[in-house]
Amino acid sequence: SFIPDFKNAALAALSSLRPTALTADELQSAKDAVLQATGYEFRRVELLGALRANASGTRSTSFERLEFLGDAAMQVMVSWHVMQLFPEFDEGELSDTQQALLCNYYISRKLVRNFDEAGLLHVFFPGAQSPLRSPLLKYLKAVRGQEAGDFLVGEKSDLAAGLQRNDPGSENSRYKFIADAYEALIAAILLDTGGDLDQTWSVFAKDFDLSKVNVQEQIRSWRQHLREAEKKELIESGVLLPQSRAGEKGPSGTGRSLASAASTTATEPAAAPEFGLLAKGEARRKLMEYCKRHQLKMKFEGSQEGHVFKSRVIVDGKKYTEVEGASSSAAQDLASEMALWELQHPPPPPQDPVPPVEGQVPNAPESIQAAERPKGVARKELQKYCNSVVQKFRFKELEVVQTDNSKMFQMQVVLGDRIFPKGLATTKPAAQDKAAELALLELRGAGDEGDQGAPRPAPPPPPPPLPPPPEAQVTQVPAERPKGIDRQELQFLCQRRGWSFAWDEQAEGPSHLRTFRASAVVHGVAYPQAQALTKNAAKDQAAFLALQSLGQAGTTQP
Secondary structure, eight states: SSSOOHHHHHHHHHHHHOOOOOHHHHHHHHHHHHHHHHSSSOOSSGGGHHHOOTTTTTOOOOHHHHHHHHHHHHHHHHHHHHHHTTOOHHHHHHHHEEEHHHSHHHHHHHHHHSHHHHHHHHTTTTTTOOOTTTHHHHHHHHHHHHOOOOOOOOTTHTTTTTOOOOOOTTTTTTHHHHOOOHHHHHHHHHHHHHEEEEEEHHHHHHOOOOOOHHHHHHHHHHHHHHHHHHHHHHHHHHHOOOOGTTTTTTSSOOOOHHHHHHHHTTTTTOOOOOSSSSSSTTHHHHOOOOOOTTOEEEEEEEEEEETTEEEEEEETEEEOEEESSSSSSHHHHHHHHHHHHHHSSOOOOOSSSSSHHHHHHHOOOOSSSSSOOOOTTHHHHHHHHHHTTTTTEEEOOOOEEEEESEEEEEEEEEEEEEEOOEEEEHHHHHHHHHHHHHHHHHHTTTTTTSOOOOOOOOOOOOOOOOOOOOOOOOOOOOTTTTTTTHHHHHHEEEHHHHHOOOEEEEESSSSGEEEEEEEETTTTEEOEEEEEEEHHHHHHHHHHHHHTTOTTTTTTTO
């Protein structure tokens, strides 16, 4: 495994540290301060030397390594705690709660609430001339003056101060050095316990004790804030009119509703803003929040050519504008900003219908126009019709028609040497449905002159009894047969003759050495069994053997 023995791994991590050498009195003072603040007594007091900043305010490499380990350990413990505490939360609510507990704002406040001024200076920030001393004491005084407000979902901690999260002067970044100390302390205790996560969590669990009612109210309030912020962006961009203007008089003197005003405005394309002005990471954060709020799946697609990085956003399968940047993160930021603008400013609907109308036969009487029915119904009916007259049909895809805002797919039904009118739609399945509907209308005589609809052909006579499989030894399937061709031929043969058809499948062996067996069951008769390393290959061989028994093998050419 990756870590054969966690305890030995913890000891190895401990030996890799080079903590600052402290005097016996300094170590004792730091040990007593941690014991008073957390109730934990260090056994390896030399670890406390790695927690200390230098007099100049800089941190050692050992501290940075502890911070790295503590951050990872805290994510595991807090994630597990949140899942246990809120079993009814969905992924979005769990994520909001976890982020609120792991942010610098929360854990920095917990550190200064646990330690008094002397303890903070003894353990983490010694030296009267340290540049960290003044902001530390100022922050300590501010937090101690507030009874509550440590847990804030989203970015309300920064919004309350009128600052953005990525602002270098914001509370989250200005006091990050205090949060780093909390993470390093978690790692130091984890190593001192020999890698015991349970014992480590018992020391810090009280810092993450939450009220369910408070958490749920915070999440509800934060999501309401996001909805209002999105609405404000739409109003400022001109896509939506504010409520105060919803009752303005139109040219005819009648009032307009908010919905009608918005729809009127939305038909006018909004001018694209200047991109690339947001702070680093801000556009990605906003896009992720938008997708989470609207339950959309997103991912980045990127490449690199020399020193140029390319990136684009894919949201629910739709690819947005590809951009270039000097780094991968810069390209992702710009791609996120442009994708978010496109998501919030969808193209206006076309003003004029695209000729010809979807699924309509040009210059045809009203009686032959395609009817609107549920998805896939027309295709199934066409398949049944062709089975009844023992004919095969296929769809022929024509050139895609590109419009200003979308593209239209064109499909035609081909039945023997006969080609039917084309159906148009915005998706391939819908175009196939239109084409199938139009083919059915003509096949049933709806378009013939002087004919009010010919009756459907009589069903074929009952199928003849199925001959039993011969007892003679059958040959193996030729290696050059294309994949799937015999399965398709067997299925069509059964449809043409009205025979029932099914597969008898079996799998044997472990997952990495599995073999598959399959045999075709036609009209209740099981045909010779085939064996292969994949399920489809076994079906291909079984289909060939069944066709050979029925005297039909090899009739379909590759």
